[in-house]
Amino acid sequence: MAPQYDAVIVGAGFGGMGAAIELGRLGIDDFVILEREDDLGGTWHVNRYPGLAVDIASVTYSYSFEPNPYWSRLFAPGAELKRYADHVAAKYDLRRHMRFGTVVEGARWDEDQQHWVISIAGTEPVTARYLLTATGFLSQPHIPDLPGIDTFAGKIVHTTAWDDAYDLAGKRAAIIGTGATAVQLIPRIARRVAELTVYQRTPIWVVPKVDVTIPTAVQRMFARMPLTQKAARLTSTSLLELMMVSAVLHYRQVRFLNKGAELLARAHMRAQIPDRELRKRLTPHYSFGCKRPTFSNNYFPTFTRSHVHLETASIERIEPEAIVTADGHRTQIDTLILATGFNLWDVNFPAIEVIGREGRNLGKWWRENRFQAYEGVSVPHFPNFLTLASPYSYSGLSYFTTIESQMRHMGRLFRELQRRGASTFEVTERANAEFLDRMTRRLGDSVFYLGSCEGSRSYYFNQHGEAAILRPTSTVNAFREAGSFPLEDYMIGGQSA
Numbered sequence: 430m431a432p433q434y435d436a437v438i439v440g441a442g443f444g445g446m447g448a449a450i451e452l453g454r455l456g457i458d459d460f461v462i463l464e465r466e467d468d469l470g471g472t473w474h475v476n477r478y479p480g481l482a483v484d485i486a487s488v489t490y491s492y493s494f495e496p497n498p499y500w501s502r503l504f505a506p507g508a509e510l511k512r513y514a515d516h517v518a519a520k521y522d523l524r525r526h527m528r529f530g531t532v533v534e535g536a537r538w539d540e541d542q543q544h545w546v547i548s549i550a551g552t553e554p555v556t557a558r559y560l561l562t563a564t565g566f567l568s569q570p571h572i573p574d575l576p577g578i579d580t581f582a583g584k585i586v587h588t589t590a591w592d593d594a595y596d597l598a599g600k601r602a603a604i605i606g607t608g609a610t611a612v613q614l615i616p617r618i619a620r621r622v623a624e625l626t627v628y629q630r631t632p633i634w635v636v637p638k639v640d641v642t643i644p645t646a647v648q649r650m651f652a653r654m655p656l657t658q659k660a661a662r663l664t665s666t667s668l669l670e671l672m673m674v675s676a677v678l679h680y681r682q683v684r685f686l687n688k689g690a691e692l693l694a695r696a697h698m699r700a701q702i703p704d705r706e707l708r709k710r711l712t713p714h715y716s717f718g719c720k721r722p723t724f725s726n727n728y729f730p731t732f733t734r735s736h737v738h739l740e741t742a743s744i745e746r747i748e749p750e751a752i753v754t755a756d757g758h759r760t761q762i763d764t765l766i767l768a769t770g771f772n773l774w775d776v777n778f779p780a781i782e783v784i785g786r787e788g789r790n791l792g793k794w795w796r797e798n799r800f801q802a803y804e805g806v807s808v809p810h811f812p813n814f815l816t817l818a819s820p821y822s823y824s825g826l827s828y829f830t831t832i833e834s835q836m837r838h839m840g841r842l843f844r845e846l847q848r849r850g851a852s853t854f855e856v857t858e859r860a861n862a863e864f865l866d867r868m869t870r871r872l873g874d875s876v877f878y879l880g881s882c883e884g885s886r887s888y889y890f891n892q893h894g895e896a897a898i899l900r901p902t903s904t905v906n907a908f909r910e911a912g913s914f915p916l917e918d919y920m921i922g923g924q925s926a
């Protein structure tokens with residue numbers, strides 16, 4: 430029986446839209462994009478907390494083939510990213526493929542029919558020849574299991590479910606977490622509330638954010654002379670590659686870059702916080718890059734304001750109207766903000782249950798045999814499946830560089846299928862094992878293993894202590910390999926209809 434669709438994409442964020450654009454380029458139009466939320470845009474649709482903005486310069490944080498000359502700032506606010514996603518969807522006519530409010534529960538490879546059966550909550554399953562999951566890295570919110578949290582009587586909100594109608598004016602608020610989200614949120618919240626207590630478990634490295642508005646004249650220049658924006662992109666991408674990729678992943682070779690970034694973060698703090706004791710409490714005790722560093726000019730100064738308090742003792746329990754720390758200190762609050770991030774390793778890899786050939790369960794297999802994916806996209810025993818939010822796929826720079834490498838990989842693979850009139854592919858065990866060996870070896874050069882990362886509590890590390898998210902090569906290498914991987918690394922077969 431022929432499947433209902435040529436392809437199913439799970440996720441209508443930038444990753445899923447990139448995959449859809451690539452399918453279009455390949456002449457494949459018979460596909461559906463299944464999305465659990467009520468609109469497209471992924472993280473930029475879900476997140477709308479105050480202060481939300483990109484922290485990778487916008488000229489870099491966008492598709493290279495779809496530059497937006499009209500970013501209002503060097504680091505665009507979140508709402509502009511959502512508008513950009515809408516623009517891309519309109520330009521590439523993607524909305525007609527999307528089904529919103531559709532929660533994919535799992536997918537199973539049907540060996541007899543040689544297609545995927547994708548189960549959806551509350552409705553009939555769909556079938557497709559190819560399955561592409563673009564479920565993102567940071568899409569499953571982490572709600573901490575703190576004693577008494579269910580008894581809290583005031584307002585409680587996770588940053589991924591911001592309540593725009595809730596007025597913070599005059600509130601006694603607490604925020605748990607000091608990751609990239611909190612770094613953006615804290616300065617904004619502090620302006621509104623009467624009291625703010627920040628519960629920090631692990632400090633974060635913060636470097637200056639060189640952010641400015643982009644004058645209309647420059648926007649016009651970008652629009653009229655796209656080469657100028659290309660040059661801006663190249664400059665910003667190269668700088669970020671040095672700081673966020675080389676300094677972290679090639680620590681053995683360019684340790685001085687890493688040390689330089691750490692010195693910059695320390696100097697930034699010294700310039701902004703006169704109080705030595707406060708600086709000490711905000712200073713991380715792990716190497717720069719063990720945890721994703723962040724950029725801000727107003728995070729540190731916020732802690733110098735009289736109504737903002739930094740609490741570093743661990744939280745013992747939550748009471749209906751207070752938080753109590755291990756040293757017995759009780760802080761009265763009426764608003765509890767959870768900037769507690771995401772659960773990657775337990776529930777996100779993969780975000781849905783995926784059962785491949787001979788009943789292999791992807792999540793179980795990853796947990797029992799190390800997290801792995803050939804070139805960050807395919808896994809043996811999972812035919813006709815590309816997993817776009819995978820171990821070793823993220824370059825550590827802009828997520829768009831990862832998306833575009835994956836689109837390129839898709840293009841090369843599917844064009845070969847078309848050339849041979851074939852309908853199935855599966856990566857070989859050998860190619861996958863060689864790739865994993867290479868990634869493991871190269872990670873030995875990274876700050877994760879050569880720096881001091883104990884105590885960083887970084888989500889880059891999985892439950893086995895492996896830093897298995899970032900691809901330990903340059904972004905250029907990832908892009909080059911996506912367009913030149915040996916085609917023999919795949920078993921290609923079947924006959925297209």
Ligand code: NAP
Nearest residue numbers: 482483484573606607608609610630631721768769770886
């Ligand atoms: P995160 O980096 O995982 O930070 C979560 C914070 O919550 C950490 O400080 C963590 O402390 C704390 N936490 C979690 N459970 C806790 C508990 N039970 N008790 C006390 N503290 C607890 O999450 P995030 O800030 O949402 O950022 C996630 C990622 O999203 C970033 O790394 C970045 O890649 C991305 N992001 C990007 C942007 C942007 O580009 N605009 C903005 C925001 C986020 P520990 O560190 O001790 O675990």
